[in-house]
Amino acid sequence: MSDSEFNGPRSASSSEPLRTLLGEPPRERADAARNRAKVLAAAARLFREKGVDGVSMDAVAAEAEVGKGTLFRRFGDKSGLAAALLDERERGLQEAILSGPPPLGPGAPAAERLAAFVDAYLDHLLDHLDLARMSETASPGARYRIGAYRFWRLHVAILLAEAHPGCDADPLAHALLAPLAADHMTVLVAEYGPARAREAVRALVPE
Amino acid sequence: MSDSEFNGPRSASSSEPLRTLLGEPPRERADAARNRAKVLAAAARLFREKGVDGVSMDAVAAEAEVGKGTLFRRFGDKSGLAAALLDERERGLQEAILSGPPPLGPGAPAAERLAAFVDAYLDHLLDHLDLARMSETASPGARYRIGAYRFWRLHVAILLAEAHPGCDADPLAHALLAPLAADHMTVLVAEYGPARAREAVRALVPE
DNA sequence: GGCCTAAATGGACTATAGTCCGTTTCTGTG
DNA sequence: CACAGAAACGGACTATAGTCCATTTAGGCC
Numbered sequence: 001m002s003d004s005e006f007n008g009p010r011s012a013s014s015s016e017p018l019r020t021l022l023g024e025p026p027r028e029r030a031d032a033a034r035n036r037a038k039v040l041a042a043a044a045r046l047f048r049e050k051g052v053d054g055v056s057m058d059a060v061a062a063e064a065e066v067g068k069g070t071l072f073r074r075f076g077d078k079s080g081l082a083a084a085l086l087d088e089r090e091r092g093l094q095e096a097i098l099s100g101p102p103p104l105g106p107g108a109p110a111a112e113r114l115a116a117f118v119d120a121y122l123d124h125l126l127d128h129l130d131l132a133r134m135s136e137t138a139s140p141g142a143r144y145r146i147g148a149y150r151f152w153r154l155h156v157a158i159l160l161a162e163a164h165p166g167c168d169a170d171p172l173a174h175a176l177l178a179p180l181a182a183d184h185m186t187v188l189v190a191e192y193g194p195a196r197a198r199e200a201v202r203a204l205v206p207e
Numbered sequence: 208m209s210d211s212e213f214n215g216p217r218s219a220s221s222s223e224p225l226r227t228l229l230g231e232p233p234r235e236r237a238d239a240a241r242n243r244a245k246v247l248a249a250a251a252r253l254f255r256e257k258g259v260d261g262v263s264m265d266a267v268a269a270e271a272e273v274g275k276g277t278l279f280r281r282f283g284d285k286s287g288l289a290a291a292l293l294d295e296r297e298r299g300l301q302e303a304i305l306s307g308p309p310p311l312g313p314g315a316p317a318a319e320r321l322a323a324f325v326d327a328y329l330d331h332l333l334d335h336l337d338l339a340r341m342s343e344t345a346s347p348g349a350r351y352r353i354g355a356y357r358f359w360r361l362h363v364a365i366l367l368a369e370a371h372p373g374c375d376a377d378p379l380a381h382a383l384l385a386p387l388a389a390d391h392m393t394v395l396v397a398e399y400g401p402a403r404a405r406e407a408v409r410a411l412v413p414e
Numbered sequence: 415g416g417c418c419t420a421a422a423t424g425g426a427c428t429a430t431a432g433t434c435c436g437t438t439t440c441t442g443t444g
Numbered sequence: 445c446a447c448a449g450a451a452a453c454g455g456a457c458t459a460t461a462g463t464c465c466a467t468t469t470a471g472g473c474c
Binding site for chain 2: 133137140141143144167168170171172174175176178179181183184186187188191192196197199200201203204206
């Protein structure tokens with residue numbers, strides 16, 4: 001997966017020529033949309049029944065009644081499929097950050113928003129640990145290529161810059177998100193339980 | 208790899224019965240030792256020539272003139288092989304921590320030793336990024352199963368407990384090591400260069 | 415030196431991810 | 445409506461990790 005060539009249903013707006021003029025990406029074909037939905041439904045079903053690790057891509061393709069080629073071309077690889085499933089569930093959190101009530105949404109001091117973000121993100125992550133783990137660890141660097149990661153990172157960087165003027169916010173945001181990696185949280189929770197794990201991560205947030 | 212059933216040449220001390228009485232692990236057989244050395248040499252050679260990612264386990268087995276079964280039984284999986292190669296190079300750092308001069312070794316205040324450790328670890332990591340990456344990301348959770356990780360974690364936990372009495376040092380040490388993951392540092396360095404990457408990680412160290 | 419047991423060996427075998435490309439299906443246009 | 449080109453399809457194919465077990469070998473003991 002080289003970037004965001006995969007994923008995400010495209011908008012069904014604009015006539016063909018207008019779209020072209022606007023430089024919008026071409027609309028997704030009807031059969032493609034249908035297959036995307038079939039695959040996501042099949043994957044959700046299988047993952048729920050047998051666990052994320054117990055399901056092969058062949059199995060997903062079969063369950064979705066779709067060829068393997070289709071599956072891979074659309075989602076890139078297994079981590080892409082997991083990311084697509086997570087995506088739906090991350091929307092709510094992203095909206096709450098952009099326009100929900102403080103301290104998660106705008107309005108509270110940056111430091112408080114940062115703490116609220118970490119808490120809310122952990123809530124989300126601990127609810128979908130296995131899916132997140134698959135999306136992040138299927139291949140090296142996978143985590144950082146997911147679109148959602150960029151969102152979290154940008155959000156954290158903006159808050160850091162506001163709370164600590166003069167700090168090198170961009171790489172710092174990266175580093176701050178590192179302990180939130182699914183692989184890491186899996187181990188931390190297994191070893192110390194959710195409460196201590198959560199506290200340890202929160203203790204690293206500046207201020 | 209369930210634990211440390213693999214790796215590490217065993218000591219050649221003690222007679223058979225004494226060893227048994229002492230509960231030491233059985234001495235490694237001569238052919239096993241020979242093959243371990245052949246594999247490590249072959250892997251080092253191939254990795255240097257073609258890069259860690261460009262070498263299959265089949266290729267390592269062939270180059271070492273050893274069966275695939277031998278290779279896997281001894282090293283568990285690809286990450287185990289990479290870890291075994293790294294191991295040799297980590298010894299120096301571990302010794303410097305245990306008995307070298309301050310601030311890395313004993314003698315300096317805990318906070319200073321912590322900073323010195325992060326610096327030294329990053330030196331080591333950036334020198335062997337590809338090998339470390341393979342050892343940590345070949346399978347989910349691989350990083351946390353490597354013996355060396357336990358060493359770093361214990362060291363950091365002890366220093367944290369000393370520098371910040373009352374903090375929950377064990378999980379905090381885990382969290383503090385998260386940004387030092389090879390996969391994360393690879394991205395951070397690629398995006399911002401070694402200097403800013405290093406600074407960002409150091410900024411997270413308490414105090 | 416020859417025997418015996420546990421350890422080690424190696425390569426055939428399985429399972430799975432991911433690629434490739436000839437065929438089929440859309441959809442905008444005349 | 446029918447045509448043409450683009451887009452999507454699907455399954456055979458390749459590459460690789462990792463398992464299994466019948467066979468071989470080391471080395472302690474007499």
